[in-house]
Amino acid sequence: MARSASTSRSFLDAGVLSRLSKMAFEVNRPMLGSVTGIHRSATRGASVEFAEYRKYVPGDDPKHIDWQVYARSDRFYIKEFEADTNLRAYLVLDASGSMAFDSGRGTRFDFARRLAAHLAYLMVRQGDAVGLHCCAENVAVDLPARQAPSHLHTCFDLLERVEPKGESTLTDALHTLAERIQRRASVIVLTDAFMPAGELLDAVQHLCFQRHEVSLFHLLDPQETAFDFTRPVRFVDLEGGADLVADPSVMRQTYLDALEQHADTLRDGCRKFHVDYRRARVDHEFESALTAFLLEHANLFAGGGAARR
């Protein structure tokens, strides 16, 4: 499956997939999957991992009674085990015009597309269901979560077709998603977050309130963080707003302060809601960002399915 997918998509890297093939994406919260998987389930099940004893109540299947405990205590106890299930992951890509920003190192959307594609591949490969949602003005891409390998091709086709344009509708999309996903899931958001931090944090909070596990990739271009223009510049808004002619040397400090404050607000807000917030620069290798994401999830949430395997 990996060979066929990687050879046909420009945003997939077979080498990266090969190197990350032994890694798994872990989540913190118990999931409510539809089939058996590698993630801890919110319900009891039939895995080999002991969960707890509880008193027998009428209606319980007698085959779950622990007879050795009965022999010692002359009471009926039911022995329960953890259930393993798969997860549903939603990859949410901000496809607004600002994601098309390119300072010569590739667009931000390309970076997000690579991340999403590789994550989707790895998740489907470990039996999880992956959904894809690209949101922007006049962009309607919404694939429900599926675990079938053929679904992966659909996702890739969609990623290939999507072009970033228009204003961002990310916050609306996240609110919609929070309402629409009935069962708890992992939501991975890839965005430049160029929108009011409060609105974005509200949407993230909404998702958390619905017991979804949220990860937020804040993608930034090095030119945006350096703002090292020396001559006056006419800035053209990628999302269709008014132009601005300015002397960067005059406003550099204020701009950088505002950007830093915005990022700090997002970081602090995400920390408050236990959201995995990560800044990523698009001039860095996406593989390192992806590896770090997977490793930190595996370490943080050790005790999950990956640890058991």
Add this chain to the structure above:
Amino acid sequence: MISLSPLLLWLLPLAALPVIIHLLNRLRYQTVRWAAMMFLRSADRDASRRAKIRQWLILAVRCLMLLFFILALARLQSQGRLARFFDPGADMVVILFDRSASMEHLRGGASGRERALDLLRSGLEEAADGARVLWVDSAMGEVTPVPSGMDPERLPMTVSTSTSADTAALLRTALREISRAEVARAEIWIPTDRQSRSWIPEGTESPDWEEWAGLDTRVTLRLLDVAGIPAKSGNRTLQIEGRPEREGDQLRVGLRMVRDRVEPESVALRLRSGGLTLREDIMVEGREFRWEQLLPLEAGADRVDAFFSVPSDANPADNEVAVAWRDPGRLLASLELDDAEVDRVMRASILPDSGRREVAGRGRELDRDTCLWIRDGNAPWTESQRAWLREGGVLLTLPRPSDLEAVSSEGGDTFVTSWTEQTGVLATEQREPLRMDLVRVRRAVSLEPEEGTDTLALLDNGWPLLTRRSEGRGAEYHLATLPTREASNLAAGYVLVPVVQRLLREGARKGDAWGIRTLGEWVPEAGERWEPLDGEGRDPRLHPGRYRLQDQRIALNRPTGEDAGGLLTVEEVRAWAAPLDLRVFGDDRIDADAASSRVDFTSLLALAGLGFLVVESWLLTRNIRRRNPTQPAWGSAS
């Protein structure tokens, strides 16, 4: 506000260069498709206040920095209220006014004296506001308080003279007055043509720089430079050459004309003598032209006077000379010498065999006929001797042989390192210098000159060889060595004989005004009335010419040093007056404002420019310093 380098003021538009570059850069903007517009818009709103102010501040600082540096290069100076704000001025102003003959030289249509008066007029109007002003006249040496703001041309001591000036002596007078006044701050103004003989005359003392250094008063020397640009028109200087000599029934007078051109020209020489005025055209060639003019003597006459002049030119003060001659007759010298060898040599030096010289031995009373008195030792004078001296006698005092000591620790000879060549008994006459360089001295006494004594010759070890001190109309000379084989080689005669003969002639004028004298050397005494023969209004203290005193004739000529053309450079004057804070005004152009209280802003402007440079650097680096500590780690994950 005046610029000493006005051409550099054309660079002033360069001060706007930062603004122009800034505006050009704004016009040449690049277009960038940008994502983070929300931050840019908020930054643009905020920057429109603080950062934009800072940006324009940097631009203003850069403009001001360039402006101040350009103004500093242009050597900006100010006067008037602004100048007084920075420099309140002196409590006392001492004006040393040079009225020497050289100041009459016309340059640019005005004489140096007239330009000096122009400079002083504006300076007095402004700088003397509340300050005490003293006027020191170089011709008379008098100190006169002058009301502030007075037009100096109304002062009687500003008219032209043909005297010489001794700046060192004038400075000593200024020192005395400033010390007496005990003011906090004083200024000495010297309008000058920088003639070297006026500043550093031969045989004069230095202006006591050590005493200047010890003054509690802060003294500034203000040099009002009127040297100007020399006139292109030719200048002719008429001088007497040597001594008039009788030749039968004629008197041979040597004349010399010094010109600043070499082309031959015919010059009309006017001669006034005995009520007659004669004109003779003289063809002169080269820069220096010498000739002899013959004056007829009436039968049996032993005296004559004359006045020579050439047409007036760039300096009207140096176109005339006066001659008065009387046959000196018999010259008597009186010797009182213990040492036989010395007595023999000195007698020989008097040339008694010429028939016109006589020698009297010890015991003869000094009388009107005695011209020269030669003695050894330093015995006190009697009253009659002092009276004889004050009436014009000349005394030569020699040391006693027992007082002599070796001039060198090795016992070798020493020689003469300097002597006054221009005037006095050691002067060069008819271009033949005394061979003082051949004098060798082995034993001598160390003379200790009294106040008012001039050193005429100096030995290599620093001891004076010959000194002169005026006593009334007479003079006392001291020789430090003896004309003996053990002491010196003076007995060879090539220096001693001319010197003794000159001393005889100097003494021959005792009580007799007949002769050619230098202006200032022979001045009327109380009660004497000198009648000018060459124009009414001439003052024998100030003006050259022939004067009649009863039946005598006195020919007064300007000091020969005034005819010397050498000028000191401003740097040489600055070096000479190094202990004083010297400020030069006027430079190479005539500017009446130059004498006013002017403050030089060059240093101030340069400092301000540097200050703006520092401020600009601070404004630029302030941004970097603020930015670095809080630079966010955008690449790291939180």
